[in-house]
Every structure is written in C-alpha cells, then in structure tokens.
Amino acid sequence: MSPVNSYYPARAVVDLGAVRSNVRALREHASGGAEVMAVVKADAYGHGLVPCARAAVEGGATWLGAAQVAEALALRAAGIGGRVLTWLYAPGAPLAEAVAADVDVSVAAGWALDEVVVAARATGRTARVHVKVDTGLGRNGVMPDDLPELLARAVEAQASGAVEVVGVWSHLALADQPDHPTVVGQADVFAHAVRLVEEAGAHLEVRHLANSAATLTSPGVHHDLVRPGLAVYGLSPVPHLGAPADYGLVPAMTLEASLATVKRVPADHGVSYAHAYRTPTSTVLGVVPIGYSDGLPRHASGDLPERPGGPVQVGSGASARTLAVAGRVCMDQVMVDLGPDAREAAGDRVVLFGSGEDGGPTAEDWARAAGTISYEITTRLGARVPRAYVDGED
Template sequence: MSTNYPYYPARALVDLAAIRSNVRALAAHAAPVAGRSAQVMAVVKADAYGHGLVPSARAAVRGGATWLGTAQIAEALALRAAGLTGRILTWLYAPGAPLGDVLDADIDVSVAAPWALTEVVAAARERGRTARVHIKVDTGLGRNGLLPAALPAFLAGAVAAQSAGLVEVVGIWSHFAFADDPTHPTVLAQADTFDAAVRLAERAGAHLEVRHLANSAATLTNPRMHYDLVRPGLAVYGLSPVPDLAGPQAYGLRPAMTLEASLATVKTVPAGSGVSYAHAYTTTQDTTLGVVPLGYADGIPRHASGSLPDHPGGPVRVGTGGAARTLAVAGRVCMDQLVLDLGPDAAEQAGDRVVLFGDGLDGGPTVQDWADAAGTISYEITTRLGDRVPRVYLGQD
C-alpha cells in the first residue's frame, strides 16, 4: 500500500492456498504426454497479476512451480532479493537495461533482437559470468521476438558467443496470438513455425534445456503445445483464460482473490434523485443509497458504471447468507467511490461488508463478471487493482 498506513476501508484477500492448489492442478494438466512431463513456470509479472509478487511467487513454488517468470527486470531482481532461489526468466527490457545485475543474480534473460544479444554478451564479459539466454521467436503474434527469417544469422552470433563461454543458449520460446481459441488455424501454424525454429537452434549448436510455447490457455486446452515447460499466468490465480469454453472449476482452479469493502454512507433519497456524476442513474422510487469506498483510483473500471435501463453497472454482493443479494453499480464510478441502489427496504448499515468479486461459489460476483460488465478481460480487472488497496494474505504456510 503506497501510503504505508494500516487503515483502508477496502481490502483484497489473497488466498495463497488457492495459488498453491492451482499450480498443482496446472502441473497435472502438464502431466506426461508421450512419456514426457512439462515443468511449470508460474508467471508472476505485473505484481503477480495484482495479487502481490513475492507472496504469490512463494506460494507458486510451494505448489510445484520450478520456474518463475517476470516481464520486467525489477520484478525478477525483487524475487531474488526476497530469497527465491529457483530458476527465473525475465524478458522485457530496452537498450541500456541493467543486464549485469540480472547476470549477477543468476536470472535467465530473453533475447528478442540482435541488439539485446550484443548487450547481454557485453554484460557477461564485464561481469565475468556466463549468461543463460532464451531466444524469443515471433512465430505469428507480431509482437516481441525475432522473425524466422532473421533467426539463422542471429543463431550464428549466439552460438559463437556460447563457444566463447559468454552465453549458454538454454531456451527458445514464443507466444500465441489465439491460444484462447484452441482450434484457430494460427495455433497450429505457430506451433509449426516454432518447431522449425527449434530444429534450427538445435542444428546450430544451442544447448537447449527448455522449449516453451504454452500460456495458460494452451496449458489447459492443448497438450500438443506443452513441450518442456508451460508458462501459465492467469490460471495460477484461479481464473479461466478461456471463459467462453469453461470457467475455473472445470479446470480444477480456484480464484485466489476476493475484493471487499465496508459500506461508508448509507442514506435514503426520494424518487427522481440523480446519483453520481452527470446523473447517469436516477432513482425510480424512494430508496436507500450505499456508498462503497472504492473507485477508479483503486482500479475499479469506470466502464463498469451503471445507468438505467440500458446499462447495468458492475456487480456487488451485499448482505450475508440467505439474505445476500447482488446489485449493480448505480451511476458513474468515481475516483474513490461508487454507489449502490440498495432499494427501499434496505437493512444495510454503514460498516457492513460488501464483496465486489470472489470465487463465486456462493453465487456472488466474480472477476469475469466484472470483466463482462466493463467490456474487457479478467486479466485487466486484477492487474489494475491499485496498490493503495491492502492485500491481506490468507492460507500462508
């Protein structure tokens, strides 16, 4: 929490036991195909998808992950500083990155362009260490990575550096464009391109330990793509990367985060009262409004604002037990708060707990419900959760 003050009227409960269980489930999905089992890299980038970098990484390792993955170098270094000792891969940086620090911390580093190899080799020479590198190939996503046509010349330079003892080319990898649609023709086409890249690297003399292509979706739905290592991210936190196919429970996953808050103001207003900015919502009867002290500064999407009758807002669970009900956000989501229309017979009081999302097992809203309300994906809902919302960790060993 950026303010370093212990009180906040909302909190994100993160169940580390769920993360451990999810990783075990993912390892089972990566179980032997043709007699070979893939290792699991738990991707903990973006502060572990908003769940908290170090606690989530530790839980993933205890669940059986043998690798950790971060996009940013700073997160990889933070994992080492926290005492995590297993294999870590980091992959997204620009020229001038502190690659010497990466090598000193025994972190594997991706190379996705000739300049990156040049800088990794320079860092290895300066620090007197051999860099462990993974070559990133753009097999069709059109994002980071070497195009296949550039791979032969790049491999010649990489293997020469390997012969000089400056690098070990230990991995080759890529990323899908349509993994959430397992039958999409690009999935097999990318795998074929990746296979060709692997053959090129092996023939060139790379010392490959791992070949990896599968993200969460491919880990759960496409065993053909598992190779030596799978890289689940979203699924580690118990969310389905393929919600159009099945929810988390179908894959043995349990959502790890519950976002809750305490009601602030509760008051009665007459029919015809405008609610929040621009009065996008107007009460249709005498009713009770409840203010939830979370807003877009906390990561609550403004696109999940609600108006009547055409656009219900994001869902919020109020009450407990048999009296619990799910209501939609009424009016615009503000910077620090949102409003609920609790109805004319509301029994809620200031201080009562409300849940924006959880595991949904009690019929309450989920991260996917909020994604649907905001017209986005579940990845965005948890990763955008602001750092001023405290993370409270449950299920610690």
C-alpha cells in the same frame, strides 16, 4: 505502520492456498512431463509478487516468469531461488545485475544479445539465454528469417563462454481459440525454429510455447515447459469454454470494502455524475469507498436497467444480495441502490469480486460489465488498496 497510515476502507484478500492449489492443478494439465513456469509479472497479476511467487513454488512450479528485469531482481532480493526468466527490456537495462543474480534472460534481437554478452563479461558469469521467436504474434521476438543470423552470433558467444543458449520460446496469438488455424500455424513455425536452434549447436534445456489458455486446452504445444499466468491466480483464460472450476482452479483474490454512507433518497433522485442513473422509487443508497483510482473500470458504470454496472455483493450468508453499481464509477467511490427495504448499515461488508463459490460476483463478471478481460480487472488494482494474505489450505 501506524493504524492511521495502514487504514483503508477496502482491501484485496489473497488466498495463497488457492495459488498453491492452482499450480498443482496446472501441473496435472501439463502433458508429457512438462514443467510449470508460474508467471508472476505485473505484481503477480495484481496479487502480490513475492507472496504469490513463494506460493507457486510451494505448489510445484519449477520456474518463475517475470516480464520486467526489476521484478526478477525483486524475487532474488526476497531470497527466492530456482529458475527465473525475464524477457521485456530496452537498451540500457540492468542486465549485469540479472546475470549476476542467476536470472535467465530472453533475447529477441541482435542488440539484446550484444548487451547480454557485455553483461556476462562484466560479471564473469555465463549468461543463460532463451531465444524469443516471433512465430506470428507480431510482438516481441526475432523474425524467423532473421533467426539464423542471430543464432550464429549466439553460438559464437556460447563458444566463448559468455552465454549458454538454454531455451527457445514464443507466444501464441489465439490460444484462447484452440481450434483456430493460427495455433497450428504458429506451432509449426516454432517447431522449425527449435530445429534451427538445435542444429546451430545450442545447449537447449527447455522449449516453451504454451500460456494459460494453451496449458488448459492445447496439450500438443506443451513441449518441455508451460507458462501459465492468469490461471495461476484461479481465473479462466477461456471463459467462453469453461469456468475456473471446470479446470480445477479457484480464484485467489477477493476484493472487499465496507459500506460508508447509507441513506434514504426520494424517487427520481439523480445518482453520481451526469445523473446517468435516477432512482425509480424512494430507496436507500449505499456508498462503497473504492473507485477508478483504485482500479475499478469506469466502463462498468451503470444506468440501470438499460445497462447494469459492475456487480457487488452486500451482506453475508443467507441475507447476501448481489446488486449492481448505480450511476457513474467515481475516482474514489461507487454507489449502490440497496432498495427501499434495505437493512444494510455503514460498516457492512461489500464484496466486489471473489471466488463466486457463494454466488457472489467474480472478476470475470466485472470484465463483462466493463467490456474487457479478467486479466485487466486484477492487474489494474491500485497500489493503495492493501493486500491481505490468508491461507485457505492451512
């Protein structure tokens, strides 16, 4: 790309060394010899599908999870081998391409099994199938009462060579509350489903239930395979129980920008739309050229001191300061009250969130400011924000 086309005043710096390190830490958390599936859906939670998938495999992940079929095919197109599972599709999905690319496919309903069988016969390959069971989340998955009928059809297709049922899986509703009775309840329903699948004659290789939260807090549900997503990227899925460092994790993404306009304004000067924030005294305002079209949540707007906005760190080293967004988050920019004695200038670095190791803001801080979860903060980061890759282990 030309310098003109590649320029952007903000960037997301992703540390692939942190991704590898996080996967190694998650392997340590996995009990009973369970393998690790690194979930790289949603562009690796906003971090970049292919670079992060490669780093996860280098860190010891033996499986990759991609919700969308297109994501799984993109991994194969990039030359990434190993086991890949995809699970979220509607009728008419390119399952033949997935089967031909040796992608494992989840089946959660009779129509899905039918389409996988058609895809397998069209390609002349045996499709590797994981049966998804709804154990209580109320989302994707076959209901337990309907499982025997689906299994009968799946085993019939297996006998014909069209499919091989290699996995059974489900997802927890309250894994972030490990003592909640639904965790045990769903684990019991899953155990019963596994027995049904095994008794039906499936050729099971893996049974998997644990997401990031359960990988870190509920070893009793690890089975053969754990499926961490958020934790792969160094964020805690249970911030009320522990920070990333408590689980040996390091946030992989730093979202940074450069100050644009820096100017002095008088006291009681309105800032941004609706003047939700007014300067308490003569002060210096800084404009950070990144906004809600880039993924910053508008709910993290600030009308200090009543409701601080999302945090930002200006400056570096000993002079670094963590301040808050002043006024409404705009489409392409946010404002920061730098204070009456500010020494920052246009071009100075601003960190919106990062590892937090130097006391700066984190994605979890932004999540709290916006009343959401850190998953949303990274996954909503817009495509126009360039991703730059570094390797902190190199």
